[in-house]
Amino acid sequence: MSRSAARSIAEYLRQLREVLAGEDPALIQDALYDAEEYLRAEIAAHPGKSEADVLEVIASTYGAPDEVAAAYRDTEAKVKAALQPPQPRVSSPPNAMRTFFGVFVDARAYLSLFYMLLALLTGILYFVFVVLGLSLSAGLAFLIIGVPFFLAFIAISRAISLGEGRLLEAVSGERMPRRPPHPGPPAGWWPRIGAMLSDARTWTTLAYLVVMLPLGVAYFCIAVTGISLGVSCTIAPIVDALQRLGLVRADVSVYGASMPYWLTSPIGGVLLFIFGIVVLTTLMHVARGIGRMHARLAKALLAKPA
Amino acid sequence: MEDTDDSLRDEGARKFQKDLNGGLVSLVLLAVLEQSPEDLYGYEIAKRLQKAHAGEPLFKEGTVYPVLRALSASGLLTSRIVPSYSGPPRRYYRITDEGRRALRDWSRIWRQTRDFVDHFVSGVSS
Numbered sequence: 001m002s003r004s005a006a007r008s009i010a011e012y013l014r015q016l017r018e019v020l021a022g023e024d025p026a027l028i029q030d031a032l033y034d035a036e037e038y039l040r041a042e043i044a045a046h047p048g049k050s051e052a053d054v055l056e057v058i059a060s061t062y063g064a065p066d067e068v069a070a071a072y073r074d075t076e077a078k079v080k081a082a083l084q085p086p087q088p089r090v091s092s093p094p095n096a097m098r099t100f101f102g103v104f105v106d107a108r109a110y111l112s113l114f115y116m117l118l119a120l121l122t123g124i125l126y127f128v129f130v131v132l133g134l135s136l137s138a139g140l141a142f143l144i145i146g147v148p149f150f151l152a153f154i155a156i157s158r159a160i161s162l163g164e165g166r167l168l169e170a171v172s173g174e175r176m177p178r179r180p181p182h183p184g185p186p187a188g189w190w191p192r193i194g195a196m197l198s199d200a201r202t203w204t205t206l207a208y209l210v211v212m213l214p215l216g217v218a219y220f221c222i223a224v225t226g227i228s229l230g231v232s233c234t235i236a237p238i239v240d241a242l243q244r245l246g247l248v249r250a251d252v253s254v255y256g257a258s259m260p261y262w263l264t265s266p267i268g269g270v271l272l273f274i275f276g277i278v279v280l281t282t283l284m285h286v287a288r289g290i291g292r293m294h295a296r297l298a299k300a301l302l303a304k305p306a
Numbered sequence: 307m308e309d310t311d312d313s314l315r316d317e318g319a320r321k322f323q324k325d326l327n328g329g330l331v332s333l334v335l336l337a338v339l340e341q342s343p344e345d346l347y348g349y350e351i352a353k354r355l356q357k358a359h360a361g362e363p364l365f366k367e368g369t370v371y372p373v374l375r376a377l378s379a380s381g382l383l384t385s386r387i388v389p390s391y392s393g394p395p396r397r398y399y400r401i402t403d404e405g406r407r408a409l410r411d412w413s414r415i416w417r418q419t420r421d422f423v424d425h426f427v428s429g430v431s432s
Contacts, residue, residue, distance in 0.1 A: 034348065034371035037396065041349035061356070063366030075372035 005059060007052045009039045015065040023073065025303050026165075026177040031072045038062055103284040111171045112291030113227075113284065116219035123216020126160065126209035133157070134206070147189055154196050161205045161302045172295035177303050201302075208301040219290060226283030233276030237269030327365050331373050333416060336382065336401060336409040345386075345398035348374060374399055382408050 006012035013032055020028045039062070043054050062068065103109050133153035140146035165176030196202050236255065242248040244266075255264045262268050338351055346354075351374070352367035377383045382405035389395045401409070 030375060031372070034375075035368070037347075038349050038352070038367065038371070041396075045349075061363070061367050062352075063368035067366055068368040071366075071369040072372045075376050078376065 006055050006065075008055060009036065009043075009051065012039060012055060012058065012065065016068060019065050019069040020072070023069075024076075024175045025299075026175045027072055027076055029177045029303065031068065035062070035068065100285075101281060103281060103288060106284075106288065108171065108173065108291060109284045109288040112287040113223055115167070115171045115291060115294075116223040116287055119212065119216035120220035121216075122164075123212040123214075127213035129160070130157070130206050130209045147193065151189075151193065151196070154202055157202075157205050157209060160209065164208075164298060165302055168291075168295045168298050172291045174292070174295035174299060176295075176299060204301040208298060215294070219294075222286065222290075223283070226279060226286070230276050230280035230283055233272050233279060235276075237273040237276075240264070240269055241266070323364065327369070329412075330416075331365060331369065332377060333409070333412045335370065335373060335377060336405055336412070339383065339399055339401040340406060340409055345400045347388075347396035347398045349396070351399070377405070381405075 006015055013035060016032060016035055017028060020031060039055075039058065042058070042062070043049075043051055046054055063071070133156075137146065137150040137153055140149050162177065168174065169176040239248060239254045243254070253264075260268075263272060334355065335351065338354060339346060348371050352370045355370065356363055356367065374383065374385075378385050378399065382402060383399045384402055385397050385399045387395050387397050
């Protein structure tokens with residue numbers, strides 16, 4: 001409590017940012033947004049008082065920056081613990097097999113795989129949105145509707161980036177912003193456009209939405225190739241074995257004509273089955289890794305640096 | 307010497323109050339939003355809480371916001387952003403069905419706890 005009481009909103013927010021230094025950028029963004037909302041509402045509620053007068057009593061109503069920061073840290077720790085999917089319990093010391101196959105009980109691996117399949121669709125949508133929005137903004141810039149059109153385009157891109165962040169937090173557990181950055185005090189069209197154009201985050205968000213297309217295509221291909229190869233190699237020997245036992249109609253072979261003969265033998269079938277399981281397990285590991293990596297990329301481009 | 311004793315006692319009382327507030331703020335926020343016919347935003351909720359209690363506030367209004375966000379993240383509240391002409395855009399909160407169920411459960415637990423604690427504490431002079 002050694003610092004002097006803030007005399008303006010900007011100073012209070014600076015102090016709050018200072019005591020939160022080192023915390024997750026997304027948490028800092030949320031805390032600053034909340035504080036600014038409260039402080040501006042408090043000043044609007046006391047039209048007779050100056051900003052400095054209102055700020056003078058803020059430590060006893062809203063709380064001093066230290067107290068507010070502590071509240072966010074405490075709550076964050078609890079929420080994080082509550083939202084974490086239960087970790088599979090490993091009673092004996094981990095061995096290589098358990099580490100390798102343990103991925104099948106990790107909810108995040110499945111979510112990541114789902115995200116990889118979804119990424120093709122969202123990638124195409126984001127790409128079309130950005131290209132259309134940028135070219136129409138440029139084309140309409142000379143008309144009166146060009147300005148509101150551009151503002152709406154940027155606003156929607158921010159909403160998308162927030163939604164994408166929530167999705168990725170579910171997939172990877174990486175903390176993402178839960179609020180958009182505060183737009184600041186109400187201002188006219190031109191200052192707002194100036195602020196948007198000079199905000200690096202506007203451009204990194206658009207870059208992210210564009211990059212999602214090639215990434216989405218790659219993710220989708222990896223997921224589909226892995227799933228089809230893994231599932232077919234696992235299932236085919238089982239069906240073949242059932243046919244040999246006469247439990248399933250055997251007039252069509254599950255193996256194609258181009259299959260090497262030794263692979264269609266019972267021993268080949270076992271090898272094929274093991275290969276399929278290994279492919280599926282590797283795919284799950286790859287999916288979990290991609291989920292984590294992608295979340296980090298998204299955080300670097302979408303969350304405002306502290 | 308007496309001064310330091312007093313400030314130590316204050317410190318202890320504050321810490322006790324803070325520990326007590328942990329889950330109770332969540333319970334009170336759910337109750338406020340359940341009883342409100344319309345959606346409320348953070349500042350409005352904080353002011354309602356302060357008005358309901360005369361004297362020294364039980365908790366700082368700034369501690370309400372992270373709890374609102376945590377309740378929202380766990381699905382007990384939903385929220386939407388509404389632009390405001392007099393200031394920054396506001397986030398309005400509404401209780402969900404899951405939130406109502408949690409409120410019922412938590413209220414029952416609260417009443418049991420209160421009765422249990424009162425059973426021992428009611429004889430103590432303040």
